[in-house]
Amino acid sequence: MKAFASAFAFAATRLFQALLVMVAILVIAFAVRASLGDPLREIMGQSVPEEERAELRHELGLDAPWPVQLARYLGDAATGDLGTSIIYKRPTVQVVLAKFPASFELVLGASLIVLLLSVPGGVYCAVRPNSLGAKLILGVSVLGISVPVFLTGIFLITVFSVWLGWLPAFGRGETIDLGPWPTGLFALDGLKHLLLPAITLSSIMLPLFIRLVRGAMLDELAHDYVRTARAKGVRPLRVWLVHALRNALLPLVAVGGLQIGTLIAYTLLTETVFQWPGMGFLFLEAVTRSDIPLITTYLVLVGLFFVITNTIVDLVSLALDPRVSLEGAR
Amino acid sequence: MRLALILSVFALLFCGPVVAADGKKLRMAYDADPISLDPHEQLSSATLQLSHLVFDPLVRFRQDLTLEPRLAKTWEQIDERTTRFHLRDDVKFHSGRKMTADDVVWTFERLKRSPDFKALFEPFEGAKAIDDETVDLITKGPYPLVLNLATYIFPMDREFYSGVDERGREKDAVVKHGSSFASENMGGTGPFVVTSREQGIRLKFKRFDGYWDKSSPGNVDEIVLTPIKKPATRVAALLAGDVDFIGPVPPADLKRIRSADCCTVVTIPSTRILTFELNQDRVAAFKDPRVRQAMSYAINREGIAKKIMRGQATAADQLSPVGFAGHDPALTPRHDVAKAKALMNEAGYADGFSVTMIAPNNRYVGDARIAEAIAAMLAKIKIKVDLQTMPKAQYWQRFDERAADIMMIGWQSDTLDSANFYEFLTMTPDKKTGYGQYNAGNYSNPEVDRLTLQTQTMTDAEARAAVLRKIERILYDDAALLPIQWQHLAWAARNNVIIEPVVNVIDMPYLGDLVIE
Numbered sequence: 001m002k003a004f005a006s007a008f009a010f011a012a013t014r015l016f017q018a019l020l021v022m023v024a025i026l027v028i029a030f031a032v033r034a035s036l037g038d039p040l041r042e043i044m045g046q047s048v049p050e051e052e053r054a055e056l057r058h059e060l061g062l063d064a065p066w067p068v069q070l071a072r073y074l075g076d077a078a079t080g081d082l083g084t085s086i087i088y089k090r091p092t093v094q095v096v097l098a099k100f101p102a103s104f105e106l107v108l109g110a111s112l113i114v115l116l117l118s119v120p121g122g123v124y125c126a127v128r129p130n131s132l133g134a135k136l137i138l139g140v141s142v143l144g145i146s147v148p149v150f151l152t153g154i155f156l157i158t159v160f161s162v163w164l165g166w167l168p169a170f171g172r173g174e175t176i177d178l179g180p181w182p183t184g185l186f187a188l189d190g191l192k193h194l195l196l197p198a199i200t201l202s203s204i205m206l207p208l209f210i211r212l213v214r215g216a217m218l219d220e221l222a223h224d225y226v227r228t229a230r231a232k233g234v235r236p237l238r239v240w241l242v243h244a245l246r247n248a249l250l251p252l253v254a255v256g257g258l259q260i261g262t263l264i265a266y267t268l269l270t271e272t273v274f275q276w277p278g279m280g281f282l283f284l285e286a287v288t289r290s291d292i293p294l295i296t297t298y299l300v301l302v303g304l305f306f307v308i309t310n311t312i313v314d315l316v317s318l319a320l321d322p323r324v325s326l327e328g329a330r
Numbered sequence: 331m332r333l334a335l336i337l338s339v340f341a342l343l344f345c346g347p348v349v350a351a352d353g354k355k356l357r358m359a360y361d362a363d364p365i366s367l368d369p370h371e372q373l374s375s376a377t378l379q380l381s382h383l384v385f386d387p388l389v390r391f392r393q394d395l396t397l398e399p400r401l402a403k404t405w406e407q408i409d410e411r412t413t414r415f416h417l418r419d420d421v422k423f424h425s426g427r428k429m430t431a432d433d434v435v436w437t438f439e440r441l442k443r444s445p446d447f448k449a450l451f452e453p454f455e456g457a458k459a460i461d462d463e464t465v466d467l468i469t470k471g472p473y474p475l476v477l478n479l480a481t482y483i484f485p486m487d488r489e490f491y492s493g494v495d496e497r498g499r500e501k502d503a504v505v506k507h508g509s510s511f512a513s514e515n516m517g518g519t520g521p522f523v524v525t526s527r528e529q530g531i532r533l534k535f536k537r538f539d540g541y542w543d544k545s546s547p548g549n550v551d552e553i554v555l556t557p558i559k560k561p562a563t564r565v566a567a568l569l570a571g572d573v574d575f576i577g578p579v580p581p582a583d584l585k586r587i588r589s590a591d592c593c594t595v596v597t598i599p600s601t602r603i604l605t606f607e608l609n610q611d612r613v614a615a616f617k618d619p620r621v622r623q624a625m626s627y628a629i630n631r632e633g634i635a636k637k638i639m640r641g642q643a644t645a646a647d648q649l650s651p652v653g654f655a656g657h658d659p660a661l662t663p664r665h666d667v668a669k670a671k672a673l674m675n676e677a678g679y680a681d682g683f684s685v686t687m688i689a690p691n692n693r694y695v696g697d698a699r700i701a702e703a704i705a706a707m708l709a710k711i712k713i714k715v716d717l718q719t720m721p722k723a724q725y726w727q728r729f730d731e732r733a734a735d736i737m738m739i740g741w742q743s744d745t746l747d748s749a750n751f752y753e754f755l756t757m758t759p760d761k762k763t764g765y766g767q768y769n770a771g772n773y774s775n776p777e778v779d780r781l782t783l784q785t786q787t788m789t790d791a792e793a794r795a796a797v798l799r800k801i802e803r804i805l806y807d808d809a810a811l812l813p814i815q816w817q818h819l820a821w822a823a824r825n826n827v828i829i830e831p832v833v834n835v836i837d838m839p840y841l842g843d844l845v846i847e
Contacts, residue, residue: 037723038730043365043506045373045446047744047754049764052445056506087365088529089509154562161570169567170359170558171531275558277531285530285559288692290723 018307025303029296030070037290039086062292073296082300083293087285092297096279101181102172103267103278109198110263114205119245122213126221127240138214141207149266153200153273160196168193170275197274204266205259212255216248250321257313261306354551354846356827358575359564363533363557367524368512369484370504373446373744375837382838383535383553385484385518386543388415388434389477393598393834395653395746397477401429401485401519410472410789411455415480417463421542423487424516424523431459436488438467444504449764450479450744453786472787474794478745490517521546521842522553532556541842548843568593568822574846575829577821577839581642581695587822596830597820599644600837601651602742603751604694606687606704606812607771613685613735616771620677622809627670628711631663634703635815638696643815648802649741649751651816653835655791656748656798661806670711682712685735689717690725694740695817701738704814729770737770740817746836748798752782756801756810773810 039062040053057063061072073083081091088095121141125134144152161169173193175182184190220226221244229239267280275281279298286294364376369385371377381387388402402415421429438457441447453473458466467476491502491512501511516524519542522535535553556573558564561580568576569590579587579595587593608616608625615621631645647663650656674680689701698719705715715736720728729737743750758774759766765779781801788794805811819837823829826847832840 035724035727037721038727041722041726043372045744046741047449047750047767048373048446049449050761050767052449056445060507084508086507089366089507089513154566157563157566157570161572162566165570169570169572170563171556273560273563275556275560275563281559282530288721288723 014307014311018304021303021307022300025299026070026073026296029299030066030073033066033069033292036287036292036295039290039292042289042291043086082297085286085294086291087289088291088294092294093301095294096282096298096301099277099279099282101183102276103264103271103280105183105185105194106197106201106267106271106276106278107260107263109194110201110205111260113198113202114209117202118206118209118213121210123217123240123245125210125214126217127236129218137210141210144203145207147203149200149204149269150273152203153196153270156196156200157273167196172277197270197276200273201263201266201270205263208259209252209256212252213248216251217244220244220248250317253316253320254313257309257316260309264302264305354549356550356553356575356841356844356846357556357573358553358577359556359558359567359573360577361557361559361561361564363530363555365529366513367516367527368504368510369486369516369518370440370444370447371506371513373450378836379838381484381518382520382840383522383842384516384520384524385486386421386520388417388480388483388485390481390840391746391834391836395835397481401434402480405477405480407789408466411469413467413469413476414460415465415467417465418542419463421519422540423490423519424538424540425487425490426540427487427489429485429487429519430462431465432462433485433488434465434483435459437483437486440486440491440502440504441483445506447482450482454479472789474785474787474789474791475745475747478747481746485519487517487519490515521548530557543842546843547845548841550841550844550846553841565822568824571824574827575821575823577819577837578695579820579822581640581820584640584642584820584822591825593822593824594829595820595822596833597642597818598833598835599651599816600742600819601654601746601816601835602694602740603646603649603651603816604643604697604700604738604740604814605649605755606814607737607739607755607769608773608811609732609735609737609771611732611772613683615677615679615683616735618677619808620673621679622812624670624673624677624679624711625708625713626809626812627664627666627673628713629704629707629812629814630665631814632665634700638699638703639815639817642695642818642820644818646813646815648806649755649813650748650798650802651835654743654746654748654798655795656751656802658799658802658806661802667710674711680712682714684714684716687715687717687736687738688725688728688734689719689738690722691719693722693725694738697738700814704812732770739768739770741768748802749782749785752778752801752805756805757782771811773808775804775808775810778804778810 040057044053061069076083083092084090085092085095121137125137128134157169160167171193172184173189174187175184175190176186184194226239226244229243230236267278268284270276271278271281272284283298286298362376364380366372367380369377369381386400388400389397390400392398401418401421403418405413405415408414417431417434423429435457442451453469455468455470458468460466469476493501495501495511499511503510503512505513521538521541523538524533525536526534533555537551558567561583564576565579565583565587567573569587569592571592584595587595608622610616631647635641635643635645645663648658648661674682687701687705689697691698701717701719705717708715728734729739741751741755753765754768756769756773757765757779759769759772778801781797785794785797788797819835821829821833828845828847829839832844
């Protein structure tokens with residue numbers, strides 16, 4: 001009963017937090033509206049008379065002061081209408097959600113690469129700290145973190161698409177519809193298109209994660225239980241992977257989960273370089289073309305997404321570490 | 331090491347032959363795709379590019395800006411207000427229905443209802459069908475640009491666009507914000523039919539079997555248009571063979587494509603003038619013609635075209651490009667810093683003054699760098715420029731507020747005629763008539779106003795051209811504004827895609843006539 005009550009309290013708190021975050025985002029989004037540019041410039045020819053423009057501006061309600069626009073928005077939102085995109089001419093929620101699968105698969109691909117490379121890499125660097133390989137891995141990873149995403153992307157495209165001709169230079173290729181979810185994961189063409197963007201995106205996180213795993217492993221290896229296990233004659237590989245790594249994963253989940261946010265921020269750049277039809281590309285496009293309703297909806301949805309991932313991270317930490325409680329997670 | 335190993339494993343897994351163009355399918359990449367399929371919703375190049383694929387105009391421009399008959403076979407002047415067009419009798423819409431004069435009249439009336447196009451058709455009183463193959467365009471007074479505007483009349487299938495759709499919307503409505511029947515469906519006479527559209531991802535076309543123009547050499551059966559926003563990616567996609575045709579190509583990449591064996595580049599000077607306006611309301615010194623002339627002499631236009639634009643621009647000291655009636659070859663770009671200093675001295679500004687300048691940084695090719703160069707050049711005659719560059723989204727708001735002393739603007743004449751430049755950029759601003767809407771310098775010269783209005787009703791082409799050239803000369807002598815260059819358009823294609831004959835100065839490639847070897 002007590003567990004149920006605290007779970008309920010946890011959920012309620014998180015819901016409240018989510019609402020707070022979204023209201024804060026909305027207030028900011030509407031306050032800066034005026035400086036986001038004039039969407040009418042995008043949808044009307046340059047020589048169109050000023051009065052035509054003024055008329056449409058009034059029709060769209062863009063000439064009202066921002067608190068009034070915010071109030072109208074909230075009124076519409078209550079009926080489930082979050083506005084119509086200027087460039088896509090469809091409801092903004094529909095437009096953003098339609099781009100979600102592409103971004104999700106990109107982030108998934110990048111996360112897999114990070115996970116598959118950072119754990120063995122980090123463990124190796126921790127158990128053989130003085131080897132040439134460890135120094136090489138750490139050295140290369142510094143390079144990865146200091147090269148801008150844009151350059152990494154263009155470099156990969158130049159090598160693998162232009163010179164070698166192995167992989168496509170842009171886009172998502174052909175997708176297969178799984179219900180409402182168009183996926184590129186189950187066709188060779190889709191996977192080929194995914195590889196370069198995923199590597200590019202992962203290059204941001206990989207160095208950080210290798211260091212994280214290495215640091216956490218070094219901490220664990222210094223503990224008494226490791227020495228005891230070794231003294232008892234347990235094989236080193238088992239000590240590293242079963243005993244030490246398991247404990248080292250805890251901080252990784254906590255920090256790693258929060259980094260998903262950073263990963264989303266970098267999808268903006270990666271998706272633009274590769275013309276990847278995801279949410280990040282959509283957002284940049286909306287900003288350059290002053291699609292104000294679309295910008296607002298994107299921010300609200302991403303805010304919601306952050307609250308959800310943080311909640312999931314807390315729950316996973318809970319499952320991994322009995323010392324963490326729902327009380328504390330609140 | 332590990333990474334290298336994994337990469338090579340992946341490389342082995344995915345190593346496969348590059349898909350080559352099959353000769354009849356064109357994969358093209360532009361910087362953006364059209365946001366609507368309605369030809370009358372937005373007066374923009376993207377809309378007109380699309381219109382030339384799915385519709386046909388009555389007449390169209392050739393590369394040298396002369397007119398070519400399309401759906402209209404011939405035309406004649408009936409009286410000073412009426413132009414009669416004789417239509418082809420073998421033109422079918424994609425629906426299979428025969429195109430008649432009624433469709434032209436219907437389309438014309440819709441144009442007059444479009445918020446974006448109606449100003450352009452303001453001089454017209456209406457259109458009248460005489461019989462199935464004859465239509466009259468009637469203007470309110472004598473009007474010299476009837477044929478130029480006929481390039482904007484792309485007959486739409488009036489039956490296809492009539493009635494209501496399944497969502498109860500009027501099919502002929504022009505809707506600027508939100509969806510409409512016309513923004514999602516097309517019914518024209520053009521060489522291509524849209525087969526599928528995923529906005530922002532790809533737009534597919536198929537050739538129309540019943541296309542009237544049997545003499546067209548075009549052999550493209552299928553077009554896939556993909557937007558690729560980043561220029562570097564667009565170029566890489568072409569070099570990698572993922573697409574066959576790209577545009578625009580940034581000047582920095584031209585050399586790289588030219589030196590590659592796979593591809594060719596085609597460049598053409600555009601008709602867009604890039605100019606700076608000097609706000610006389612904000613800066614008293616700008617009222618003095620000698621100061622404006624000094625500034626014009628201080629600018630090294632050839633240097634900008636060569637260094638910043640890498641030859642991809644033609645230096646300009648007038649508004650009208652070659653091919654326009656008002657173009658005067660005698661008005662060559664001036665550049666003489668000593669003379670500029672002398673003029674500043676004469677005007678009493680030997681010690682110079684400080685001004686502000688704004689320019690966009692993502693609107694025109696090289697925009698921010700050109701503004702920086704101009705600021706540096708003006709510093710030589712002691713005009714200290716405080717320059718601020720910004721994205722176009724923010725820029726136009728500041729421009730509309732006239733928020734700086736010097737402002738950059740690029741202008742393309744919608745009518746492909748010189749008078750359009752003067753009406754928008756140099757006539758005295760007047761809220762009521764709309765003239766001088768983009769004259770942010772507030773330059774005002776009664777003579778320019780009078781002559782420009784005079785050209786609007788002159789139908790004698792030669793006499794009219796003389797007046798247009800006279801205006802151009804006055805603006806030059808007065809240094810009314812500071813024209814810099816006509817930027818070049820650049821496209822690139824795989825060697826087997828022969829784009830040269832189908833591209834043009836108005837950036838509307840006639841892909842119906844494109845040949846792929």
